[in-house]
Amino acid sequence: MKRPLLAAAALVPVVLAIGCGGGGVGPSEGPKVIVLGFDGLDPELTRQLIDEGRLPNFARLEAMGGFTELETTIPPHSPVAWSSFVTGMDPGGHGIFDFLHRDPETMIPYSSTAAASSGGRFLEVGPWQFPLTSGDYVQFRHGTPFWEVLEEHGVRTTVVRMPANFPVSGTASRELSGMGTSDLLGTDGTFTFYTSELFADRDISGGDIVELDIYDNVVEAELLGPDNPLLREPVKLTAPFTVYLDLETESAKIELGDQQIVLRVGEWSDWLEVDFEMMPTQHLRGICRMYLRALEPEFELYVSPIDHDPMSPAAPISTPPDFAAELAEAVDRFYTEGMPEDTKTLTEGVFTPEEFLAQAKIAGDEVAEQYGYVLDRYLEQQGGFLFYYFGNVDQIGHVRWRSRDPEHPVYDPEVDAVHEDLIPMLYEGLDVVVGQTLDRLEAEAGLGDGDADEPLLIVMSDHGFASWRRAFHLNAWLLENGYLTARSPDPYADEGFLLNVDWDETRAYGIGFSGLYVNLRGRERDGTVTAAERLDLVRELKRELLAVVDPETGEPAITEVHLREDYAFQQQTAIGPDLVVGYAKGYRGATESASGEVVGEVFSDNDSAWSGDHMMDHRTVPGVLLVSRPLGRPARGIVDLAASILAEYGVEEFPPLVGGGATGSP
Amino acid sequence: MSLLNAALRAVFDVALRPFAALPPILPVAIVALVSGIFALLVYRWTSNQTAIAAVKRRLFGHLLEVRLFNDDLRAVLAAQLRLLRENLTYLRLNLIPLLWMIVPFMLLIAQLQFHYGYDGLEVGERTLLVVDLAPAEAAAAGGDEAAPRPPIELEAPAGVAVETAGVWVPSLRQVVWRLRADEPGRHELVVRADGGAFTKSLFVEDPEGGALWARRSPTRRRAAILDQLLYPAEPSLPRDGPIERIDVRYGTATISFFGLLDMHWLIAFLILSLAFAFALRNRFGVTL
Numbered sequence: 001m002k003r004p005l006l007a008a009a010a011l012v013p014v015v016l017a018i019g020c021g022g023g024g025v026g027p028s029e030g031p032k033v034i035v036l037g038f039d040g041l042d043p044e045l046t047r048q049l050i051d052e053g054r055l056p057n058f059a060r061l062e063a064m065g066g067f068t069e070l071e072t073t074i075p076p077h078s079p080v081a082w083s084s085f086v087t088g089m090d091p092g093g094h095g096i097f098d099f100l101h102r103d104p105e106t107m108i109p110y111s112s113t114a115a116a117s118s119g120g121r122f123l124e125v126g127p128w129q130f131p132l133t134s135g136d137y138v139q140f141r142h143g144t145p146f147w148e149v150l151e152e153h154g155v156r157t158t159v160v161r162m163p164a165n166f167p168v169s170g171t172a173s174r175e176l177s178g179m180g181t182s183d184l185l186g187t188d189g190t191f192t193f194y195t196s197e198l199f200a201d202r203d204i205s206g207g208d209i210v211e212l213d214i215y216d217n218v219v220e221a222e223l224l225g226p227d228n229p230l231l232r233e234p235v236k237l238t239a240p241f242t243v244y245l246d247l248e249t250e251s252a253k254i255e256l257g258d259q260q261i262v263l264r265v266g267e268w269s270d271w272l273e274v275d276f277e278m279m280p281t282q283h284l285r286g287i288c289r290m291y292l293r294a295l296e297p298e299f300e301l302y303v304s305p306i307d308h309d310p311m312s313p314a315a316p317i318s319t320p321p322d323f324a325a326e327l328a329e330a331v332d333r334f335y336t337e338g339m340p341e342d343t344k345t346l347t348e349g350v351f352t353p354e355e356f357l358a359q360a361k362i363a364g365d366e367v368a369e370q371y372g373y374v375l376d377r378y379l380e381q382q383g384g385f386l387f388y389y390f391g392n393v394d395q396i397g398h399v400r401w402r403s404r405d406p407e408h409p410v411y412d413p414e415v416d417a418v419h420e421d422l423i424p425m426l427y428e429g430l431d432v433v434v435g436q437t438l439d440r441l442e443a444e445a446g447l448g449d450g451d452a453d454e455p456l457l458i459v460m461s462d463h464g465f466a467s468w469r470r471a472f473h474l475n476a477w478l479l480e481n482g483y484l485t486a487r488s489p490d491p492y493a494d495e496g497f498l499l500n501v502d503w504d505e506t507r508a509y510g511i512g513f514s515g516l517y518v519n520l521r522g523r524e525r526d527g528t529v530t531a532a533e534r535l536d537l538v539r540e541l542k543r544e545l546l547a548v549v550d551p552e553t554g555e556p557a558i559t560e561v562h563l564r565e566d567y568a569f570q571q572q573t574a575i576g577p578d579l580v581v582g583y584a585k586g587y588r589g590a591t592e593s594a595s596g597e598v599v600g601e602v603f604s605d606n607d608s609a610w611s612g613d614h615m616m617d618h619r620t621v622p623g624v625l626l627v628s629r630p631l632g633r634p635a636r637g638i639v640d641l642a643a644s645i646l647a648e649y650g651v652e653e654f655p656p657l658v659g660g661g662a663t664g665s666p
Numbered sequence: 667m668s669l670l671n672a673a674l675r676a677v678f679d680v681a682l683r684p685f686a687a688l689p690p691i692l693p694v695a696i697v698a699l700v701s702g703i704f705a706l707l708v709y710r711w712t713s714n715q716t717a718i719a720a721v722k723r724r725l726f727g728h729l730l731e732v733r734l735f736n737d738d739l740r741a742v743l744a745a746q747l748r749l750l751r752e753n754l755t756y757l758r759l760n761l762i763p764l765l766w767m768i769v770p771f772m773l774l775i776a777q778l779q780f781h782y783g784y785d786g787l788e789v790g791e792r793t794l795l796v797v798d799l800a801p802a803e804a805a806a807a808g809g810d811e812a813a814p815r816p817p818i819e820l821e822a823p824a825g826v827a828v829e830t831a832g833v834w835v836p837s838l839r840q841v842v843w844r845l846r847a848d849e850p851g852r853h854e855l856v857v858r859a860d861g862g863a864f865t866k867s868l869f870v871e872d873p874e875g876g877a878l879w880a881r882r883s884p885t886r887r888r889a890a891i892l893d894q895l896l897y898p899a900e901p902s903l904p905r906d907g908p909i910e911r912i913d914v915r916y917g918t919a920t921i922s923f924f925g926l927l928d929m930h931w932l933i934a935f936l937i938l939s940l941a942f943a944f945a946l947r948n949r950f951g952v953t954l
Contacts, residue, residue, distance in 0.1 A: 218837060244838070248815065249831040253842050260794055260915065262830050262844040270792070 029155045029383035030649040032445050032455035034437060035641075037085075037387060038430055039078060039163070039179075040394030040614065041461035041624045043069045049427050057435035058626060061459060064448070065627035071637030072463040074562050075514035075580050076618040078179060078394070079113050081462035081638050082163035087143030088642035092567030095142045096164060097576035098512030100594065104524045107498050109511050109596055111188075113164045113180040114139050116315075128279070129232045137167040137316060142572055146642035147172045150385055155649055160374055161367070161389035163462075166338065167316035175319035176327065178389050179338035184274075184286040184314070185226050189305040189337045193350050194221055196299040206344025214299055219243040223256070223303060225276040225284065237276035237284060245295050252292055263292040268362060271333040274306055285309045287333050291359070302350065304359075307336040330373045334366045341395035347609045353415060356399065357422070364392035364426075368433065375437065379444050383453070385645070390433065393426045397465050401612020405467040409605035434459060438628070447628060454629065456648055461623040462638060468613040470550060471590035471606050472557050472583060474510035475598040481544065483508040486598045498596035504528065508541060508578075511596050513589045513615045515577030516541065523574070538563055538578050545581060550603055557603070559584045559617045582617035589615065667891065670773075671898035678777045679881060686879050690782050690921040691934060693879075697778065698935050702942030705767060706950040713763045719953045721759060725752045772895065775932065780899035782931035784882045784916035786871040787847040792829070795820065795866065797857055798910040799839045816841065821856040825849030826868060839910075852880070860908035867900060868914055887911040 049055045050062065058067070073081045073090060075098065083089075083096040091097045101112045115138050122129040141164055147157040148171035159165070161178030168175045183189050191207040196219075201211040212221050225237030241256040251264040261269050269290040276284040286306040293300035308315050310324035310333055317336055318324035328334065340363035345351035351359070371388055378386045402408040403419035437457055441447035445455045478484035485505035486494070494500040501509055503526035506519050518534050521527035529537055542561040550557045560582030564573045583589065588606070592599050614621040623638060633647035634640075646652070685693035709715075728749045735741035787793055799816060815834040818841050822828045825848050832841040845855075850872030857864045869882040883899035888910055894902055903909055920928040923937075947954050 216837060244833070244835040246833040246835070249833060251830050251833050253833050253835055253840075260796070260842075262794060262833050262842055264830055 029381065031453040032378075032381075032383050032441070033385050033458070033645060033648050034378070034441070034455070035385075035387045035458045035460060035645070036430075036433065036437065037082075037162075037389040038393060038459060038461045038624070039389065039391045040397050040463060040465050041427070041430070041459075042397075042464035042466075043461075043622055043624045044464065045423070046427065046624055049424055054424060054428055055431040057431045057438060058459070060438060061434060061457065061626045061628055065629045067624070067626045070460055070623035070625040070635070070641075071639075072614075072618050072621060072623050073638060074566070074618045075582070076463040076614050076616065076621050077513060078462055079164040081623070082165075082179070083113075083141050083143075084637075084639040085460075085462065085641055086145045086162065086165065087141070088146060088639060089143050089569050090567050090639055091576055092564070092573050093143055093569030093571055095140060095572030095575060097580070098515045100512040100515075101140075101575055102498070102511045102517070102596075104520075107501075107503070107525055109497055111180075112140060112512075114166050114182075116182070116186050124232060127232055128230055130230065135229070139165075139167055139169070141165075145169050145171060146646055147385060147387075149646055149651060150649060153649060153651055156381060156384040157386075158374065158378055158384070159387045160370075161391070162387060163338070163389065163391075168319045170316070170319050172319055173384075174323050176324060177317045177336075177338070179391065181308075181317055181336060181338040182315070183305040183307050183337045184284070185224075185306065187305070188339060189342060189344070191305050191342055191345060191350075192224060192303045194219070194299070194301040194303065204344070204348045204350075206342070207348060207350065209350075212299075214245070217245040217247065219245065219299060219301075223274055223288065223306060225274075225286070225306065228276075228278050230278045230282060237278065239274050239276055243299075243301065245299065247295055250295060252295065254290065254292075261290075263290065265292055265295055267292055268358070273309065284314055285312050286314075289362070291355070293355070302345070304335075304342065305337055310334060310336055327370055327373065331370050332366070334370060335363050339391060339395055340366075341392065343395055343399045343610065346399045353400065353419065357396070360392060360396050364390075364429070367392065368429070371433065372436075375440060379440060385649075390430060393423070393430065394465075396426060397423055397612045399609050399611065401465060401467055402609075405469070405611070408467055408469055408611055410607050410609075410611065441628075456631075457628040458631075458641075458645075459624065459626040460638070460641065463614040463618075463623050464621040465612050465614055466585050466616060466621055468588045468606050468611060469586045470552070470557070470588075471604045472548075472587055472593075473590040473599050473602050473604065474516065474581065474593045475596070476593065476600065477545075477548065477602045478508055478510065479598055480602060483541070484598065494597045494599065496592065496595045496597040500598050501596070507537060509596070510581075510589070510593050512577065513594045514580045514582070516545075516579040516581055518578045520578075534578070541579055545579075550587070552603060555584065557584055557587045558582065560619070582619075583615070585616055585620040587616065588613045667894045668889065668902060671894060672901065674773060674777055674898060675881065678781065682781055682879070690879050690931060691924060694778070694782065694921065694931050694935050695938050697774070698938035699942045701771070701774065701935075701939045702946060703950070704770070705763075705939065705943050706947060706952045708766050709763045709952045709954065710950060712766050714759055715953050718756070718759050721752050721756045722953065725749065725756065728752060773898075775935075776896060776898050778931065778935065780881050780883055781879060782921060783919055784884055785919045786869045786878070786880075786882055786916065788871055788873075789847055789850060791870075792844055792846050793868075793915045794913075795843045795845055795855060795857075795868075796913040796915075797832075797841045797859075798913075799841070799859070800908055800910045801839065802908075816859065818857065818859040821858065823853050823855070825851060825870070826853050826855065845914075855914075857909065857912060862904075862907060864903060864907070864909055864912065866912040866914060869916075882916055883914075884916045885911055885913045 050059045073084045077098060079096050080091055083094040087094045096112050098112055100109045102109045117136050117138060121132040123132055147159055150157050151171055157172045158174040159172040160176045163179035166177035166181040168177045193209045194212055196214055200209050202209050212219055220242055222238040222240050227234040228237050244253040251262055254261050256272055257275050259272055263269060271287045274286040274288055278284055287309045288306045289304040291302040293302055308317055310328040313324055341360040346356040367390055400419055400422055402411050403416035441455050447455050475484060479486055485502040486500050487502045488500050507529050508518050510516050518537055519528050520534060521530050545558045545561050548557050558581055562580040564576055564578055631644045633644045635644040682693055728745045731745040732742050820843050827846040827848050828843055829846050830844040832843050834841055847870040850870045853868040855866045855868055866886050867883050871878055881899055885897050886900040886903055887893040887897050889902035889905045921931045923929050923934050
């Protein structure tokens with residue numbers, strides 16, 4: 001009789017010990033190395049702001065170790081450059097050449113970094129299908145992430161929001177995916193804009209506009225999810241919500257599931273949980289934010305892309321899988337999509353600049369707040385490696401750079417003069433992050449002590465930034481010069497995605513922002529150019545492209561063209577473009593051409609809100625490198641940094657592909 | 667009923683106050699121990715212990731029968747039928763003590779639910795105050811979207827910010843305010859309607875003060891019997907008043923079960939009270 005009680009009593013201390021136990025501190029793991037990745041931080045502007053005294057902590061870091069330009073990749077696109085940072089290889093090695101690649105067998109473009117694959121086999125019962133094997137996400141990046149090498153050498157690594165790392169590699173101790181992470185729909189982020197405006201219903205880039213009716217000041221609507229994976233026929237998952245309008249107080253009560261909120265016009269909600277029922281007992285969970293834009297004269301409600309709920313993500317966004325939930329519990333739920341700043345709201349005219357900036361601030365504040373928690377946990381360790389990414393400057397820079405450029409075609413003094421100092425202010429925000437990190441490292445980790453294992457802080461960016469004034473329509477140029485033939489004589493009827501290309505009469509075509517491909521026999525589905533003719537053709541294309549002059553300005557539009565043979569690594573060149581076009585500063589490949597459209601003009605003014613860019617001649621948009629002490633193994637380019645980081649931990653030999661890429665190590 | 671609820675609130679507030687800053691599994695376990703002993707005593711006094719012991723013996727015998735004659739289908743089926751019949755008898759014998767226990771346990775669970783079933787607000791957190799008007803009050807206000815809003819006002823004490831004007835939802839007969847908790851403590855909100863003043867408590871946690879677990883009332887309702895039984899955490903609203911109910915939205919709380927996993931307090935309570943009752947049944951001479 002007494003035995004059960006005694007056993008229970010004996011169990012209590014054990015149970016309490018389990019309950020109270022936290023993560024222990026591991027053994028010594030080399031020096032502390034923190035890399036802060038500031039996407040799009042421009043060296044010229046950074047230099048200017050340091051000199052003006054506006055970035056005191058950048059200046060402090062420069063004084064400690066140095067500030068140099070960091071050579072970016074060819075082409076200087078974010079997923080390309082970050083993949084080079086991760087693997088120490090150029091695109092010929094890691095296989096990420098652009099935002100878009102194409103399948104030469106089907107000529108269908110696809111995202112270059114990752115794709116989702118549904119479960120292979122299903123058990124079909126009536127209208128239902130039950131997956132027998134689980135679906136998966138495929139990471140297209142080749143090569144070994146440098147943190148994997150560190151882990152193999154006993155160094156604990158934390159890698160937060162690394163671009164082009166979705167699905168997560170699974171090889172860091174703690175990892176959260178970054179740029180390239182899809183929303184619940186599987187897109188880069190698709191918002192929904194609900195409006196009572198008549199005939200507003202339409203699909204726009206990056207979003208849907210949904211027209212709805214109001215009865216007795218009540219709106220009944222649905223959040224739109226992905227297709228129900230358990231149904232054989234494609235049927236969208238939906239989550240109903242109701243909005244009760246109170247015109248007198250200019251506010252509304254919104255009910256979504258068992259959640260209720262009140263928003264005034266112009267207010268953002270906190271994160272709301274979205275529950276899509278696939279079938280009884282089976283649910284797909286996401287999160288969204290709402291923004292009540294207007295009640296009169298039209299009802300307007302913005303709903304953010306529905307992201308994976310970090311508390312129970314349906315995709316592999318973190319390592320270990322509950323790390324995302326840990327971050328959400330520590331701070332709050334957060335945008336899990338790779339590029340949370342919803343730039344499409346601005347480029348598609350849904351938001352005003354102020355509304356977009358408010359949304360971007362929410363996204364940026366989340367990242368900054370979460371950094372505090374991650375830094376706290378990291379500093380509890382003995383050593384180890386930490387990477388943390390900030391993308392606010394890049395995304396806001398893309399859509400607001402024009403406020404820094406009165407020569408930009410759509411510069412509007414009334415609107416842009418107000419935001420003239422916006423981007424420098426964002427840099428000042430990053431300066432605060434640098435200061436916070438330096439202070440903590442000095443106080444808690446011995447930064448500046450001069451010890452052998454003194455911590456190292458690296459601030460780096462993948463590329464710089466420039467104004468994008470003029471667009472070059474590569475496919476139109478190819479058409480005009482007889483390299484490409486369109487199926488439809490009306491180029492304005494083009495649906496894009498290479499659907500208007502007459503492959504039998506085409507020798508070269510463009511897809512992606514810098515990629516130019518030869519329609520190669522044996523590789524492309526309807527190839528016309530033989531392998532023997534290929535090299536002559538690419539040399540000819542290079543020569544002619546370098547001679548292109550913008551009739552509007554009289555200046556060359558293209559200042560470098562690289563052949564795929566120029567890459568140091570040749571393992572993955574079969575999927576990459578035959579030529580990479582480097583546009584002169586101020587020029588960029590047109591968006592239409594990037595998606596495989598053949599429009600009727602070669603040059604056009606960039607009249608989009610997307611006014612800043614970096615997909616140009618890589619020499620004109622270098623990144624930034626600041627270090628708290630000189631690197632043991634110096635890095636000239638972003639491709640060299642992996643080797644430099646490994647060297648800080650005494651890892652010099654592995655892997656053979658690390659470092660010494662296209663830019664070479666000094 | 668109101669007097670009983672008031673007395674129970676006072677008793678539980680006083681009894682649970684010493685545990686406010688401790689892990690809630692501790693008071694839940696103590697209450698479960700007391701409840702287990704209470705259940706055993708009720709069993710001993712109200713159940714037919716001889717009959718329960720006899721039916722358990724017969725159940726065991728029929729189980730042996732199934733095991734021993736498993737090659738004889740007819741015998742096994744007959745034993746199964748007898749098992750079913752004895753099970754029903756066993757349930758019937760348990761019914762009387764269960765009937766004796768149902769009311770005290772309901773009162774107990776209702777009180778504990780408002781101590782451990784809801785997360786208090788944190789400082790800075792937002793919630794909604796939802797006032798449901800009585801049909802007559804809403805009808806007087808018009809009750810349709812063109813009607814003027816009812817003359818209803820909210821007064822919040824210092825420490826609670828009212829962030830929005832009351833949103834009038836005629837189709838739900840509701841007025842809704844968004845509140846922000848600025849200071850910890852138990853705050854009293856006052857809703858003024860139809861010449862009357864109706865209070866509603868709002869609990870904001872004080873993580874530094876230590877008193878994390880205290881009575882939280884997500885709803886205050888009219889004095890219907892069932893509502894008084896289920897929602898005893900605040901005095902009932904007047905039955906003929908203009909307001910049907912006042913709600914504050916708290917999150918659902920979970921408690922740590924000795925650090926093993928998080929669960930709703932009621933599950934922990936049921937597990938522990940059953941475990942204690944079974945562990946102590948012989949000492950109290952009770953056959954369960």
